[in-house]
Amino acid sequence: MQTHPTRATVDLAIASLVSVALGVLLRSPAIVGWAGAVMLGLAVARLATRTSVAGIRAAGFEMLWRGEGRMKRVGRGDQVELEAEIRNRDGRAARFTGLRAVCSPELSIEVSPESGEVPAGGRMRVAVTISAKRVGRHAVHGLSLELQGGPGLFEVPLTFANPYGVEVLPRSFQTMVRSARGGRSHRQADQGRPSPLMGEGDQLRELREHQAGDPFRRIAWKASAKRGQLMVREYEREERDVVWLLLDASVELWAGELGEAPLDRAIDEVAAVALRHLGRGDSVGLGILGARVLAWIKPSRKPGHALTLLDSASSTTGCIDSDRSGLDETDVGARVLEHLRPLDPGAAGRVLPSELDRIARRAERLIPRGPYAKSDAFAGSRRERILRRYLASFGLGSPPRLEPDRPRTDTEIARALLKLDERRLRPSLVYLWSPSPDPLTRPNLERLLRHLRRRPELRWIAQDMSAGIPVSTTPLGELVREALDQRALVALRRGERALKHLGIHVEQIRRRHLVETPRSGA
Numbered sequence: 001m002q003t004h005p006t007r008a009t010v011d012l013a014i015a016s017l018v019s020v021a022l023g024v025l026l027r028s029p030a031i032v033g034w035a036g037a038v039m040l041g042l043a044v045a046r047l048a049t050r051t052s053v054a055g056i057r058a059a060g061f062e063m064l065w066r067g068e069g070r071m072k073r074v075g076r077g078d079q080v081e082l083e084a085e086i087r088n089r090d091g092r093a094a095r096f097t098g099l100r101a102v103c104s105p106e107l108s109i110e111v112s113p114e115s116g117e118v119p120a121g122g123r124m125r126v127a128v129t130i131s132a133k134r135v136g137r138h139a140v141h142g143l144s145l146e147l148q149g150g151p152g153l154f155e156v157p158l159t160f161a162n163p164y165g166v167e168v169l170p171r172s173f174q175t176m177v178r179s180a181r182g183g184r185s186h187r188q189a190d191q192g193r194p195s196p197l198m199g200e201g202d203q204l205r206e207l208r209e210h211q212a213g214d215p216f217r218r219i220a221w222k223a224s225a226k227r228g229q230l231m232v233r234e235y236e237r238e239e240r241d242v243v244w245l246l247l248d249a250s251v252e253l254w255a256g257e258l259g260e261a262p263l264d265r266a267i268d269e270v271a272a273v274a275l276r277h278l279g280r281g282d283s284v285g286l287g288i289l290g291a292r293v294l295a296w297i298k299p300s301r302k303p304g305h306a307l308t309l310l311d312s313a314s315s316t317t318g319c320i321d322s323d324r325s326g327l328d329e330t331d332v333g334a335r336v337l338e339h340l341r342p343l344d345p346g347a348a349g350r351v352l353p354s355e356l357d358r359i360a361r362r363a364e365r366l367i368p369r370g371p372y373a374k375s376d377a378f379a380g381s382r383r384e385r386i387l388r389r390y391l392a393s394f395g396l397g398s399p400p401r402l403e404p405d406r407p408r409t410d411t412e413i414a415r416a417l418l419k420l421d422e423r424r425l426r427p428s429l430v431y432l433w434s435p436s437p438d439p440l441t442r443p444n445l446e447r448l449l450r451h452l453r454r455r456p457e458l459r460w461i462a463q464d465m466s467a468g469i470p471v472s473t474t475p476l477g478e479l480v481r482e483a484l485d486q487r488a489l490v491a492l493r494r495g496e497r498a499l500k501h502l503g504i505h506v507e508q509i510r511r512r513h514l515v516e517t518p519r520s521g522a
Contacts, residue, residue, distance in 0.1 A: 001053070001054065002156065002157055003046055003050055003154050003156055004146070004154065004156075004157065004294075004361070005046075005153065006152065006153055006154065006155060007156060009459075010220070012038060012504055016035040016036075016038040016039045017035070018031055019031055019032075019034065019293070020035040020039075026312070031176060034343050035139065036284050037318050045153045046153070048151070049148070049149025049153070049154040049156065049158070050149070050154075051149075052092065053147050053149055053158075053284070055430075056092065056094050059089045059091070060087065061087050061089070061090065061094060061118075061147075062086070062160065063084055063087075063126075063142070063143050063160035064084065064087065065082065065085075066083040066084075066125075067298035070164070070165060070371045071164070071166070071371045072167070073167045073173065073297070074132055074166060074167070075132075075168070075169055075170065075171050075174040076132050076133070076134065076168050076170055076171050076173075076175075076259070076268065077133075077134055078131070078132070078142060078174055078261075079129060079131045080166070081128065081130070082130065082140070082164060082333060083127060083128070083129075084126040084143060085124070085126065086118050086120065086124045086126060086143075086160075087118070087123045088118040088119065088120065088122060089121060089122050090121070091121065091454070093118065093119050094114075095117045095147070096115060096116065096118070096146060096157065097114070097115040097145070098101065098114065098115065098144075098438050099114050099115065099116075099126065099145045100114070100143045100145070100146075100510045101128055101140050101143055101144075102140070102144050102159065103138070103140045104138035104139055104141075104243075104395055104397055105170075105397075106136060106138050106258065106394070107131070107132055107133070107140070107166060108132075109128060109129065109130050109140065110128075110129045111128055111143070112125070112126070112127045114209055122488065126143070128140065130166055131463040132166065132168035132204075133259035133347055134192070134258055134259055135168045135169060135313070135317070136167075136168050136265060136314055136317075136393065136397065137164070137165065137166060137168075137314075137372050138166050138167070139163050139164060139166060139394055139395030139396070140161045140164045140166060141161065141162075141163050141283060141339070142159055142342070143160045143162075144157065144158070145158055146158075150195060153290055160344035163394050163395070164341075164371060165370075165371025167311075168394070169310045169311065169314050170267050170270070170271030171268045172224055172269045172272045172274075172297060172310070173271070176275055176307070196234075202274050204233045205316065206230060207220055207231050207233060208231065208234055209229060209230070209231060209232075210224075210229070210230035210231065210232050216456075218233050219233075219235050219500065220232060220272035220377050229385075232309075232463050241283070241427075241428045242282070242426075242428050242431055243277045243283065243285070243299070243428070243429045243430075244284075244285045244287065244429070244430045244431070245270050245273060245274055245284070245285070245286050245287070245430075245431045245479035246416055246417075246430065246431065246434075247266060247288045247313065248266075248413065248432070248435070249288050249289060249290045249316075249402075249409075250290055250405035250409045251319060251400040251401050251405050252292075255400075255401040256470070262314075263317060266463050267317060270313055270431075270433060271309070271313060273431060274286070274310075275306055276307065278301060280395055281298035283300055283301045284299055284300070284301065284305070284309065285427070286309050286312060287416050288313065289409055289412040289413055289416060290405050290409055291405040291408040291409060291412070292322055292323070292408075292412065294316045295316040297309060297312055299427070310312050315375075318392075318397070319398045319399065319401065320377050320379055320388050320392045320397070321378035321379070322378060322380060322407075323378065323401075324400065324401055325388075325400070325401060326398065326400055326402060327371040327399070329356065329383075329384045329387065330353075330354075330356070332384065332388060332398075333353060333356045333359045333387055334358055335391065336363050336372070336390050336391065336396075337389075339394060339396060340359070340362060343366065345440050347366065348362065348377075349476075356387070356454065357383065359387065360387055363386055363389075363390040366390070367386075367390055368387055370390070370393030370394040371393070371394070371395065372393050372394070372395060373389055373393050374391035375389060375391050376392070393517070406442070409434075410437075410442055410444055410445035410448075411438055411444070413432070413445060415435060417424075417458070419431075423505070429457050429459065430459070431443075431507070432459070432460050433461045433463055433464060434461075434463060435463050435491070435495065436460070436492050436493075436494070436495020436499065437449070437499065438491045438495045438498070442495075449504070459504075459506075462492055462496065464488070464492075465491070465492075466484055468486040
């Protein structure tokens with residue numbers, strides 16, 4: 001059990017040492033005796049603190065989350081409040097200071113109260129207010145405090161290991177939650193760009209004279225026989241699009257200030273455009289591309305599809321997988337072991353960070369206790385996959401890899417466009433979020449786009465590569481920022497010219513009103 005002195009205790013100890021030195025110099029037994037009594041009193045106070053805290057812990061001193069479930073969803077930038085309860089089953093009151101939350105760095109948390117007293121045999125309510133800066137599956141791992149004994153001269157740090165998941169979805173999540181549910185039921189085929197008046201629908205619009213190019217299967221033979229000329233049936237159906245959203249999720253797009261990186265903004269934009277088209281009744285599909293295909297969700301407009309798209313955009317773009325993580329297997333093992341110790345001291349006891357096999361076996365047993373127990377992870381070996389699954393299950397997270405994905409991502413983008421072009425039911429509209437394909441830095445993608453034989457209507461939303469550059473307060477830092485801004489702007493303009501030369505529409509998202517509508521008729 002660790003015991004730390006308070007500031008008053010340190011000052012008192014320093015004063016007693018100075019008094020001892022002064023008493024020796026003055027040859028005064030009274031001063032030396034007084035200082036020695038003070039130091040003896042501090043030692044007794046330390047022993048009393050350890051004894052009282054040990055008694056409180058043995059009787060039952062715990063923290064529980066109030067309410068049902070072990071996970072909450074929240075939109076990025078919104079706040080959610082959790083309620084915790086600290087219980088003291090001992091016959092003595094428990095005074096504490098420095099109450100704080102142990103949580104993922106992507107979460108900003110305020111705890112109230114920060115200090116107080118849990119009455120003897122009673123409980124105390126704690127409010128935990130959370131605001132999220134970045135999408136993903138994060139967690140509040142527990143609460144930590146300093147428990148004070150008897151005279152309050154010493155503190156014992158305690159940590160309550162009780163994970164609670166906080167799944168952060170794009171900003172549009174709250175708009176989706178507040179929107180009305182239900183509505184008329186429609187029957188439409190999943191086909192591409194239809195006409196608002198004519199098409200391959202199931203409602204007869206009119207009979208008209210046969211024209212060149214009309215298919216024979218539309219000929220109304222009985223009506224043609226009565227009128228003595230060929231007549232064809234003209235059908236109508238409500239206009240519905242098949243829309244695909246492709247997101248470039250290369251790891252280098254996480255670079256920048258937390259919550260303002262290019263990928264942070266792109267995920268919000270993807271979610272907003274998806275909800276907009278689903279609100280119209282369109283079928284929406286989603287492809288998330290990095291060095292490999294991270295997610296591929298087929299178009300649908302069924303109830304619950306919007307939540308599926310938002311959940312995939314937030315969970316699959318993270319950096320837990322081995323090919324996206326900045327942690328190697330040894331680093332992951334050390335992080336897992338560190339998290340295991342307070343959660344299950346018996347399982348983590350006498351295990352060294354280098355013993356990855358033993359860590360993996362213990363981690364596998366505890367994965368079901370995580371708030372995201374069904375999460376999976378990509379890795380080269382089974383042992384590493386288990387360790388990374390543990391990180392994902394408890395919302396521990398991982399920093400992005402430093403090496404860029406760009407060449408391989410460009411190949412996946414071209415393959416995705418070719419795959420959509422070859423589908424039996426071709427999409428009527430494709431959005432692609434990716435940095436502009438500057439011919440100087442991304443010649444392969446520009447060449448592949450040029451040689452695609454057919455393309456659906458493609459709208460390219462260029463990600464702002466200077467978005468995540470932090471604001472500097474020094475003149476030199478501001479000059480560096482301006483230089484990076486200009487460099488990103490030049491690359492953006494070159495890429496836009498290359499896209500327009502290829503006949504690809506360059507889209508501009510109105511970020512102030514992200515949920516309502518993108519520009520240019522998006």
